[in-house]
Amino acid sequence: MNLEPLIERTRSAAVHRPEGTIVEVNGLIVEVGGLRAAIGDCLTVPSAQGLRLEVVGFRKSHLLTTPLGSTAGLRRGSKAVFASHGGTTLVGEGLLGRVVDALGRPLDGKPLPAALSRVSLDREPPDAFARQPIRTPLSTSVRAIDGLLPLGVGQRVGIFAGSGVGKSTLLGMICRGSSADINVIGLIGERGRELNEFIRQSLGEEGLARSVVVAATSDQAPLLRARGAETATAIAEYFRDQGKSVLLVMDSVTRYAMALREVALAAGEPPATKGYPPSVFAALPRLLERAGTSPGQGVITALYTVLVEGDDLSDPIADTVRGVLDGHIVLSRKLAERGHFPAIDIGSSVSRLVNEVAHPDHVAAANRFKDLLGAHRDALDLIQVGAYSPGSDARVDEALRLAPAFDALLRQRTDEKTRPQETLAVLLRLVGAKGK
Numbered sequence: 001m002n003l004e005p006l007i008e009r010t011r012s013a014a015v016h017r018p019e020g021t022i023v024e025v026n027g028l029i030v031e032v033g034g035l036r037a038a039i040g041d042c043l044t045v046p047s048a049q050g051l052r053l054e055v056v057g058f059r060k061s062h063l064l065t066t067p068l069g070s071t072a073g074l075r076r077g078s079k080a081v082f083a084s085h086g087g088t089t090l091v092g093e094g095l096l097g098r099v100v101d102a103l104g105r106p107l108d109g110k111p112l113p114a115a116l117s118r119v120s121l122d123r124e125p126p127d128a129f130a131r132q133p134i135r136t137p138l139s140t141s142v143r144a145i146d147g148l149l150p151l152g153v154g155q156r157v158g159i160f161a162g163s164g165v166g167k168s169t170l171l172g173m174i175c176r177g178s179s180a181d182i183n184v185i186g187l188i189g190e191r192g193r194e195l196n197e198f199i200r201q202s203l204g205e206e207g208l209a210r211s212v213v214v215a216a217t218s219d220q221a222p223l224l225r226a227r228g229a230e231t232a233t234a235i236a237e238y239f240r241d242q243g244k245s246v247l248l249v250m251d252s253v254t255r256y257a258m259a260l261r262e263v264a265l266a267a268g269e270p271p272a273t274k275g276y277p278p279s280v281f282a283a284l285p286r287l288l289e290r291a292g293t294s295p296g297q298g299v300i301t302a303l304y305t306v307l308v309e310g311d312d313l314s315d316p317i318a319d320t321v322r323g324v325l326d327g328h329i330v331l332s333r334k335l336a337e338r339g340h341f342p343a344i345d346i347g348s349s350v351s352r353l354v355n356e357v358a359h360p361d362h363v364a365a366a367n368r369f370k371d372l373l374g375a376h377r378d379a380l381d382l383i384q385v386g387a388y389s390p391g392s393d394a395r396v397d398e399a400l401r402l403a404p405a406f407d408a409l410l411r412q413r414t415d416e417k418t419r420p421q422e423t424l425a426v427l428l429r430l431v432g433a434k435g436k
Helices: 003-014 143-148 167-177 194-206 222-241 252-268 278-289 315-322 332-338 359-376 381-384 392-410 420-431
Strands: 019-026 031-032 042-045 051-059 062-067 079-084 090-091 099-101 116-118 155-162 182-190 213-216 243-252 299-307 327-330
Touching: 019 062, 031 051, 051 116, 051 143, 090 222, 099 222, 116 222, 143 359, 143 392, 143 420, 155 167, 155 315, 167 182, 167 194, 167 243, 167 252, 167 299, 182 194, 182 222, 182 252, 194 213, 213 222, 222 252, 222 278, 222 299, 252 278, 252 299, 252 315, 299 315, 359 381, 359 392, 359 420, 392 420
Parallel strands: 099 213, 155 299, 155 327, 182 213, 182 243, 243 299
Antiparallel strands: 019 031, 019 079, 031 062, 042 051, 042 079, 051 062, 090 116
């Protein structure tokens, strides 16, 4: 019996990949017919330089896909070939000190190391009851944070700011000075110039050496920008699973939400709040909850920047993110315009875990500092017009006396690092452990 034909058919079936045909291109949506696939699966178009398409929905018998690159050269009737189930990314120790894109491809001109493995981009958050409690303070080397808004290892915090108030500079300071083992930095929707400046100036060689940077610039396809946030989170999860203390920085979660909005609207989902479809508000907590503590020793401390239009904190994305996270740091445009950096508005910022990670004397001193700072701010108009009479209010008098020292504590050069013990010593010296 001649078995060659049977062997040949078996070999052909083994290497065969299902194919479909592009039937329509409408904005960000490419419809593919004649092929079955699931949400999140990837296709490639060989005739368009291997363009990757990701399945985002269905319309009758057609797949709705969105491109992960330029659609130049795409034609009706082009073949779309099944590529992979779901999204994955490369992970491993060899990524430290490297800059990659949302698909894991190097952007720094160096080849990727061989000893890397692949993990899924879509993972469930750790079980709520299995998470370790947050008890260890995180050192950021930023006095305004360590002294007045102490953070814990495993905490998730939002940095809320408008454009041009120094959020990237603050992130660079924290990445260089934090006590975390590894930084994973997701730059989502940034301009190319800002990406270069952040890596070379804000992060620097010292910060980059223990960091992995995932960059998805503003000129890239919206789904690629969204995938950049998921790639950074998956890389952080890998290092957490190795028992590391990871600092995940995402700049910005707002642009992640905007990218999801573009894709969802193009696929036909109706808008809900301020043009954002309901799927965006479902995706945000799913992404943010993946950070934090875990059942094991590894932990992800996360900082997410949130862009607020006109410094309006009631923006729907800002409101949703603030409700999910464990604290928020607000950057003030008024402080930035005065040259006060980092421009952290202490009165508007909150760390929800301060009582769990700070000594009671530290908490009392921070509260006393905030009380005096608030008294000075409330009386500022009277002081500026000369209508305030010394002796009228003891709190205001003390705030005026300590104002220069307060200002010196809160201002900090970008290249300056202060140990938390030194910051606490200055704070206690100024206002006393018990607010005396």
